Amino acid sequence: MLSCLVPRCCSPLLHLWAVLLPIVSLDTPNHHQDHGVKDRPKLLLLSFDGFRWDYIDRVPTPNFRRIMDKGVKVEFVENTYITKTYPNHYSMVTGLYAETHGIVANEMYDPAVNKSFSMETDSMYDSRWWEEAVPLWVTIQRDGGRSGAAMWPGSDVQIHGMFPNRYLQYNASVSFEHRVQQIVEWFSASKEEAVDFGVLYWEEPDESGHNLGPQSPLMDAIIAGIDEKLGFLMSELKKAGLDDKVNLIVTSDHGMAQLSPEKIIELDEYVDRELYTWVDKSPVVGILPKEGKLDEVYASLLDANPNMVAYKKEHIPERLHYQHNTRIMPILLEAKEGWTIMQNRSGSFMLGNHGYDNTLRSMQPVFVARGPAFRQNYVKTSMRSVDLYPLMCHILSIQPLPNNGSLLNVQDLLSSLPAFSTPTPAHPPTPPKANRSWEMSRPLLQEDLHL
Ligand SMILES: *[C@@H]1O[C@H](CO)[C@@H](O)[C@H](O)[C@H]1NC(C)=O
Ligand SMILES: *[C@@H]1O[C@H](CO)[C@@H](O)[C@H](O)[C@H]1NC(C)=O
Ligand SMILES: *[C@@H]1O[C@H](CO)[C@@H](O)[C@H](O)[C@H]1NC(C)=O
Ligand SMILES: *[C@@H]1O[C@H](CO)[C@@H](O)[C@H](O)[C@H]1NC(C)=O
Ligand SMILES: *[C@@H]1O[C@H](CO)[C@@H](O)[C@H](O)[C@H]1NC(C)=O
Ligand SMILES: [Zn+2]
Numbered sequence: 001m002l003s004c005l006v007p008r009c010c011s012p013l014l015h016l017w018a019v020l021l022p023i024v025s026l027d028t029p030n031h032h033q034d035h036g037v038k039d040r041p042k043l044l045l046l047s048f049d050g051f052r053w054d055y056i057d058r059v060p061t062p063n064f065r066r067i068m069d070k071g072v073k074v075e076f077v078e079n080t081y082i083t084k085t086y087p088n089h090y091s092m093v094t095g096l097y098a099e100t101h102g103i104v105a106n107e108m109y110d111p112a113v114n115k116s117f118s119m120e121t122d123s124m125y126d127s128r129w130w131e132e133a134v135p136l137w138v139t140i141q142r143d144g145g146r147s148g149a150a151m152w153p154g155s156d157v158q159i160h161g162m163f164p165n166r167y168l169q170y171n172a173s174v175s176f177e178h179r180v181q182q183i184v185e186w187f188s189a190s191k192e193e194a195v196d197f198g199v200l201y202w203e204e205p206d207e208s209g210h211n212l213g214p215q216s217p218l219m220d221a222i223i224a225g226i227d228e229k230l231g232f233l234m235s236e237l238k239k240a241g242l243d244d245k246v247n248l249i250v251t252s253d254h255g256m257a258q259l260s261p262e263k264i265i266e267l268d269e270y271v272d273r274e275l276y277t278w279v280d281k282s283p284v285v286g287i288l289p290k291e292g293k294l295d296e297v298y299a300s301l302l303d304a305n306p307n308m309v310a311y312k313k314e315h316i317p318e319r320l321h322y323q324h325n326t327r328i329m330p331i332l333l334e335a336k337e338g339w340t341i342m343q344n345r346s347g348s349f350m351l352g353n354h355g356y357d358n359t360l361r362s363m364q365p366v367f368v369a370r371g372p373a374f375r376q377n378y379v380k381t382s383m384r385s386v387d388l389y390p391l392m393c394h395i396l397s398i399q400p401l402p403n404n405g406s407l408l409n410v411q412d413l414l415s416s417l418p419a420f421s422t423p424t425p426a427h428p429p430t431p432p433k434a435n436r437s438w439e440m441s442r443p444l445l446q447e448d449l450h451l
Contacts, residue, residue, distance in 0.1 A: 050206025071370025095389025095403030102132030247371030
């Protein structure tokens with residue numbers, strides 16, 4: 001019996017102790033303390049759109065280095081499929097694959113309500129698109145915390161009846177520096193007003209990556225410019241006395257692949273465009289065949305071009321987690337890395353793009369972080385971007401909603417191991433780190449035995 005007392009191997013008993021004696025959870029953040037304003041840890045999540053993992057090694061990036069030296073870096077970050085902006089930004093703040101959070105593409109059609117979503121139009125402000133999931137800024141506010149958002153995709157949309165406590169209406173013309181000043185002001189407010197969780201978004205280097213192509217030497221200056229922007233943020237945090245308090249995560253939604261005008265697939269060669277609507281565009285195309293034309297369109301596209309795969313929705317590989325949603329179209333086309341799918345050559349062509357398979361190295365984002373919650377000078381090999389959500393919930397001391405990530409996968413990034421992290425069912429629980437928890441739990445079991 002004693003052997004069972006020490007590690008947390010006997011979960012039914014452990015649960016009973018937890019119910020009987022809340023003192024067991026001393027090590028864990030207290031989720032329901034509501035006398036006065038909670039002294040919550042602070043966290044700022046920053047995304048530089050389209051910042052590929054290897055950009056930091058391409059030119060001197062002293063500000064990224066400073067974060068890595070004082071914090072952590074993850075070399076391989078597997079983001080979510082499709083590797084587009086909206087799906088991945090929503091995965092980061094929900095811990096869910098796109099098929100579950102419902103923002104399955106930048107351009108969508110929902111046959112259940114006969115409506116379309118485009119990140120380019122006001123259709124994206126229709127709450128319905130976002131409400132298959134709950135973003136972290138809503139969850140922390142429901143828990144009594146406060147959040148602030150500077151142009152993160154979806155953060156100016158009302159979701160489950162809420163906006164972030166502080167947010168900016170999306171406007172691409174607002175400078176990075178202005179966004180930073182807003183965020184820093186929100187973190188610096190009085191105790192009652194200060195935000196605990198902030199999200200900050202910047203459109204570059206994605207835009208230049210599309211226009212120039214990632215291989216262009218002109219990208220060097222763009223990347224150096226992003227590093228300077230990061231330096232600006234760090235100095236503003238320091239000026240406000242926040243640099244030791246605010247945990248900072250700097251990451252991105254996806255990488256960027258070099259395209260070529262020699263690598264174009266023209267759908268008009270294979271199938272009459274009257275037979276379908278193309279909902280989402282290159283390099284992963286969502287095809288909605290006209291009524292009764294599914295098999296005909298599919299037969300025309302299957303094996304049509306060696307640089308393109310056509311899947312019927314039900315055959316999309318399981319590992320992509322991109323199938324179970326009405327907003328995923330009946331046929332999905334995926335180009336090989338570097339290839340562009342168009343209807344014909346008169347469409348618009350870009351020198352860089354993303355959206356391809358999320359296991360391709362070129363599609364993967366940068367990830368560095370520092371602050372009191374993080375280890376110092378530590379390099380981790382790999383994580384999945386869905387693991388970011390449980391990590392952020394842990395840092396912010398809030399209970400994560402059901403998600404596809406796992407804190408166990410990323411807890412080595414933390415300066416102290418979560419003492420009572422809730423293990424996901426698929427994984428064994430973490431052994432207790434210190435003796436304190438063991439000493440506390442032992443007398444409880446003796447009580448237990450008398451029940
Ligand atoms: C879907 O909406 C469009 C207008 O946006 C309309 O023309 C079409 O008839 C609708 N289809 C159905 C099946 O209701
Ligand atoms: C967007 O921001 C720019 C720069 O601050 C400003 O001049 C412009 O009026 C803003 N547009 C809207 C619609 O608020
Ligand atoms: C491509 O399609 C457009 C729209 O149907 C058409 O106007 C144009 O002539 C086509 N271009 C070529 C090169 O076939
Ligand atoms: C992802 O998480 C959600 C919420 O728990 C769950 O419904 C879904 O089945 C999960 N997806 C996978 C592939 O495990
Ligand atoms: C925990 O306590 C036991 C018994 O008191 C002791 O043998 C062991 O070394 C302690 N372990 C740690 C990590 O302090
Ligand atoms: Zn993007």
